[in-house]
Amino acid sequence: MHTAHTPALSTPVPIEILLVEDSEPDIVLTREAFADAGVLNNLHVARDGVEGLEMLRAAGRVPRPDVILLDINMPRMNGLEFLREIKRDPDLMTIPVIMLTTSQAEEDILRSYQAFAASYVVKPVEFSRFYEAIQALGRYMLTIVRAPMTPN
Numbered sequence: 734m735h736t737a738h739t740p741a742l743s744t745p746v747p748i749e750i751l752l753v754e755d756s757e758p759d760i761v762l763t764r765e766a767f768a769d770a771g772v773l774n775n776l777h778v779a780r781d782g783v784e785g786l787e788m789l790r791a792a793g794r795v796p797r798p799d800v801i802l803l804d805i806n807m808p809r810m811n812g813l814e815f816l817r818e819i820k821r822d823p824d825l826m827t828i829p830v831i832m833l834t835t836s837q838a839e840e841d842i843l844r845s846y847q848a849f850a851a852s853y854v855v856k857p858v859e860f861s862r863f864y865e866a867i868q869a870l871g872r873y874m875l876t877i878v879r880a881p882m883t884p885n
Contacts, residue, residue, distance in 0.1 A: 747773040751798040753785040753815060754778065754833070755807040759856070759863075763802070766867035774871070782810030786818060789825055798828055802870075803850075805834040805841055813841070816848045831870070 750767075754760050760778055767774050777795045779785035785803075788795050801819075805812035812832065819825040829851040834841070842853050854870060856863055 745773050747775045748800065749796045749798045750774050750776045751785060751788065751795065751801045752776055752778050752833075753780075753782060753801060753807070753812065754804045755780050756804070759804075762863060763867050766864045767871045769864075770868035770871040772868075772871035781807040782812065782815030782818070784809075785815055786810070789819065800851075801828055801830045802833045803830050805832065805836050805845075813844050813848060816845065816850060820849045833870070 752760065752763060754763070764776055767776065775796070777788065777798070779788050785801075789798075803812045803816060810818075812834065816830055816832075819828065819830070826849075830849070832841075832845045832850045832853045833856060834854075835856045836842075837855050845853050854866065856866065
């Protein structure tokens with residue numbers, strides 16, 4: 734209960750993001766673009782699907798993500814295999830997954846949506862366009878994936 738003497742303070746809660754990506758430059762750029770866009774987040778990184786599953790299933794290793802950003806082409810377990818695996822898991826299936834990949838192949842897009850990806854974003858090859866795409870994705874996550882919480 735708030736009185737006139739104790740105003741309610743709204744502290745923004747960071748978006749918990751699991752980035753499953755094997756490209757170090759893309760990881761660095763994603764982190765920088767979110768920061769420059771003012772997207773308050775905790776970015777956790779897995780280098781492939783196997784590591785991503787380990788992070789999700791190890792209690793306390795990382796907080797439950799609000800969203801997963803997922804590349805397709807990775808070693809050990811690719812993004813489509815990872816996506817199918819988490820969508821079969823009752824504890825993980827409700828986490829929205831945004832495919833974030835360089836693949837423009839219609840087959841990859843179709844398979845991603847068939848496996849219940851929430852969105853499919855093609856990473857632009859050009860540095861500045863990739864940066865802009867990540868910033869737009871961050872704004873999307875702030876307004877759609879994690880809507881502002883309203884006080885009770």
